[in-house]
Amino acid sequence: MTMQQEIYLSTSKKQELTDITDKVNSIIKKSKIKDGICNVFAAHATAAIIINENYDPNICLDLLDALNKLIPSGIWRHDRVDGNADSHLKSAILGPGETIPVKDGELLLGQWQSVMMAELDGPRSNRKVIVTVIGDVK
Numbered sequence: 001m002t003m004q005q006e007i008y009l010s011t012s013k014k015q016e017l018t019d020i021t022d023k024v025n026s027i028i029k030k031s032k033i034k035d036g037i038c039n040v041f042a043a044h045a046t047a048a049i050i051i052n053e054n055y056d057p058n059i060c061l062d063l064l065d066a067l068n069k070l071i072p073s074g075i076w077r078h079d080r081v082d083g084n085a086d087s088h089l090k091s092a093i094l095g096p097g098e099t100i101p102v103k104d105g106e107l108l109l110g111q112w113q114s115v116m117m118a119e120l121d122g123p124r125s126n127r128k129v130i131v132t133v134i135g136d137v138k
Contacts (some may be wrong), residue, residue, distance in 0.1 A: 004131065008025050008126050008128055011123050012124055016122065017117070019054045019114045019116050029105055029132045034102075035102060035103055038133045048092050048117070051113050053072040079133035
């Protein structure tokens with residue numbers, strides 16, 4: 001069985017990480033799929049989906065700081081078009097999606113792992129994340 005649903009998020013900062021683990025697990029429960037896989041996909045060129053720790057908020061800030069040091073703004077050819085080349089590059093490195101195992105109707109994540117959408121060119125309204133759950137209903 002397959003189920004697909006969209007999550008819409010609004011962001012308030014230029015860069016931020018939003019924990020969407022509970023929203024994704026809610027979609028899995030609604031699907032009634034017990035065992036399988038879940039793909040979470042950001043349908044944008046300047047947003048990404050990551051799995052990382054969210055228990056300590058400093059990890060999220062450290063990740064954004066590291067990205068900003070690796071990929072500074074204002075020095076890329078695309079900046080002449082709309083000034084957000086660094087956002088595109090960061091998104092390409094992080095990637096638009098993650099696929100996570102589903103066990104007993106929930107994401108099979110490690111103790112400290114969360115699924116997060118990385119906003120890299122905000123603030124934005126209506127960021128679309130597509131959640132696809134594939135598996136067996138038992």
